[in-house]
Amino acid sequence: MVPAIDISLVHDLAAELGDFIRIPSVSSDPRRREDCRRAAIWLRDRLEAAGASPARLIETELHPAVFAHFPGPAGAPTVLVYGHYDVQPATASAWSSPPFEPEIREGRVYGRGSSDDKGNVLLPLAAVRAILAGGSSLGIGLKFLIEGEEEIGSPHLDALLAEHRKLFACDAAFCADGGMFGEDACSIAISARGGFVFRLWIKGPASDTHSGLVGGAVRNPIHELSDAIAGLHDREGRVAVEGFYDHVRPLESEERLELARLPFDEVRFVADYGRLHGESEYSVPERIGARPALDVISFHGGGGGGGGDDGVSAVVPSRAWATIMCRTVADQDPWVIRELVKQHIRRMMPEGLAFGFEEKDCFWDYRVPEGLPALGSAIKALEQIYGVKPLLCRDGGGLPLRRFQDNLGVSPVIFAFSRDSEGCHGYDEHFPLDGMRLGLASWTRLFQILGNARPTGDRL
Ligand SMILES: [Zn+2]
Known part of the structure; x- marks a missing residue:
């Protein structure tokens, strides 16, 4: 009862x-x-x-x-x-x-x-x-x-x-x-889902430097960081890292039917969260539940120096960093995928640029x-x-x-x-x-x- x-x-x-x-x-x-x-x-x-x-x-x-x-x-x-x-x-x-x-x-x-x-x-x-x-x-x-x-x-x-x-x-x-x-x-x-988090940092001038002194003549770490982040996905939003999707367990047709039964309201979803992006051959519940994702969860650089933190200090910043989070799914080893993502970033970096990674957590799906x-x-x-x-x-x-x-x-x-x-x-x-x-x-x-x-x- x-x-x-x-x-x-x-x-x-x-x-x-x-x-x-x-x-x-x-x-x-x-x-x-x-x-x-x-x-x-x-x-x-x-x-x-x-x-x-x-x-x-x-x-x-x-x-x-x-x-x-x-x-x-x-x-x-x-x-x-x-x-x-x-x-x-x-x-x-x-x-x-x-x-x-x-x-x-x-x-x-x-x-x-x-x-x-x-x-x-x-x-x-x-x-x-x-x-x-x-x-x-x-x-x-x-x-x-x-x-x-x-x-x-x-x-x-x-x-x-x-x-x-x-x-x-x-x-x-x-x-x-x-x-x-x-x-x-x-x-x-x-x-x-499983996943991992790491921080990518990039170094520029030894200290925040007046942009009137060096602007246009040196590498700006925010620009370099933006390039690196832009290179993580293709235009449609698929992850561009080689091998990223290789081991993802494919969805069986029965599983797709089960997920299709969920009362998903796309209009409401778009109104709440914005335009859809990512793997268009998968439904949103599939993308979120059964497909992996790679997201920048924070992005920092500049704005400080002597001018306060209102974002208008005229400096080329000495450092920029972003925190990157991956959500992995069944049959993806998050430790292996983390290495693939890092290799991809290393390959994209211009020669001579000082950058590094700080690893945070990594966990199984x-x-x-x-x-x-x-x-x-x-x-x-x-x-x-x-x-x-x-x-x-x-x-x-x-x-x-x-x-x-x-x-x-x-x-x-x-x-x-x-x-x-x-x-x-x-x-x-x-x-x-x-x-x-x-x-x-x-x-x-x-x-x-x-x-x-x-x-x-x-x-x-
Ligand atoms: Zn909780």
Whole structure:
């Protein structure tokens, strides 16, 4: 039977999410290190209050992870829920309300992390509380692993999983991060892209130099950087790096049909994001979900010197740099592709130019194995709550789920309720109360289905 979700439960959850958002756990900001710890402690205390034993922090070299265990009956399968409590930075001036002072407007909770990922993380916790408060037992052993470094590429997750294999051992895992396709379709993501980030810097004069002294006679690093970036794609927007697409797993016709079922609104998409670009032989959901991409995500140079930062200092800058991000897909090795992109840039550079690379993170794509029993359980839960069979979609972003396969031998199922339109990583991030209601009902249903799937974990 579909559990009825009391609307007061959703309002309590919104208030709780507000408390969580108020802790500015920006993992990339060294000044927020204590706030990250505070968020971890806040979450640990909530898990403990819900009955987890133990609920504790596990230290990493940077931000602690939160672990909690709700032990199940003897012989019951164990399920692990993964998510993250850290958030992206937020520039307050771009927001309608301060990012770390949550507000409920028009049925939505506004605040940094509301959708990615604090709201999603609180849903399974609230589901546990709802089940236990109703006098039922979970019927499964349940573990939570909520990390604090996802937004900086989960640099210590591998070591954490490897070091605590026994603690995290489970029969099935669910990722409470990611989301559903479009505005309101019921869907479940079966893959996420991998990728890498690196910085390309180019040097010009030894210091920012008066453009009246050297302009027109020396290499300008911004011009050189622009040339290099322009050479990454052809006019249509295909990546021009030799070998870039060589190993991309082709889409089967059935997969194309599945993606074509998604309610994609091209007019709306163009209105929101601008003119289409890229591989025209693929649909937009295919380009984003199943094809790789190479994007410049920031570009810097000039504007400084003695004239302030208003961009009109009359200097030829000494240095320019850009951050380049690649999104890779199945069968592309991101380490190999990174080398190809760097080689391509090296070949384009004029002789004698000083340039270099700084490598940031590099991570694998992820695919939920076909026929995974836990995926079947998730589909069943969503179908019962939404009243329709979920469509299978692809997450165009990255999730560190290959690391669970490598270290724990378990393939997490992406079970999350965010939407693209919710401002994740951007401004005015929000999580709708209705999404919370459906998410809470879906997690509750999922736990009930898993609790009934005795006796062995492999039937989860
Ligand atoms: Zn996230």
